[in-house]
Amino acid sequence: DTEVxxxxxxxxxxxxxxxxxxCEQHMGHxxxxxxxxxxxxxxxxxxxxSYEKLSINESVPSRFSPECPNSSLLNLHLHALQPExxxxxxxASSLAIGFSGYTFGSGTRLTVV
Amino acid sequence: AQTVTQSQPEMSVQExxxxxxxxxxxxxxxxxxxFWYKQPPSRQMILVIRQEAxxxxxxxxxxxxxxxxxxxxxxxxxxxxxxxxxxxxYFCAFSTAGxxxxxxxxxxxxxxxxx
Numbered sequence: 001d002t003e004v005x006x007x008x009x010x011x012x013x014x015x016x017x018x019x020x021x022x023c024e025q026h027m028g029h030x031x032x033x034x035x036x037x038x039x040x041x042x043x044x045x046x047x048x049x050s051y052e053k054l055s056i057n058e059s060v061p062s063r064f065s066p067e068c069p070n071s072s073l074l075n076l077h078l079h080a081l082q083p084e085x086x087x088x089x090x091x092a093s094s095l096a097i098g099f100s101g102y103t104f105g106s107g108t109r110l111t112v113v
Numbered sequence: 114a115q116t117v118t119q120s121q122p123e124m125s126v127q128e129x130x131x132x133x134x135x136x137x138x139x140x141x142x143x144x145x146x147x148f149w150y151k152q153p154p155s156r157q158m159i160l161v162i163r164q165e166a167x168x169x170x171x172x173x174x175x176x177x178x179x180x181x182x183x184x185x186x187x188x189x190x191x192x193x194x195x196x197x198x199x200x201x202x203y204f205c206a207f208s209t210a211g212x213x214x215x216x217x218x219x220x221x222x223x224x225x226x227x228x
Contacts, residue, residue: 033215042219043158043204045215104158107157109156
């Protein structure tokens with residue numbers, strides 16, 4: 001299995017909702033990443049997990065809450081989002097941080113209404 | 114701080130022709146990786162090619178090759194025999210080896226291949 005699987009592919013949520021994005025890989029990668037991508041812009045790093053521990057938090061608002069329950073799974077919990085949070089959320093993994101070879105999922109298109 | 118610069122926001126090429134996308138980067142690190150990623154409208158970020166900084170030989174993957182000029186901090190992508198399926202946004206990206214080595218992206222070049 002050489003894929004990173006993200007679910008759901010599309011999500012529409014209200015500003016008072018709570019939802020979660022899921023990312024899964026079975027390549028034995030020990031680093032996992034969340035990126036946010038606005039239209040026609042490059043991805044922006046949000047969080048990095050290394051060996052299931054949060055390694056990097058790029059000053060992301062607390063309405064985004066990451067979780068890494070095990071080495072294969074990465075979640076992003078969403079609560080009280082704003083319309084400007086609408087974006088494509090990409091998950092990626094690599095064998096370890098700083099190791100050549102990042103595999104991306106196909107993303108979750110999030111719309112906040 | 115590391116930066117990646119792509120100076121061509123948009124480019125177009127005729128099918129079967131060759132096109133070169135430019136990328137420059139800035140770093141004080143000696144051990145790092147460079148990548149070209151392709152993102153078609155389907156939005157999947159696909160690795161096209163990668164280069165380890167310690168390797169002098171330019172990487173090649175089928176129709177894709179790079180011109181890596183370490184001293185000039187330049188990393189251009191050449192696409193030969195362009196195909197309609199090459200139409201996509203192309204991002205140049207940089208990563209240092211080690212604990213802070215997350216991907217840093219350029220702003221991207223939108224490539225259109227015309228029939």
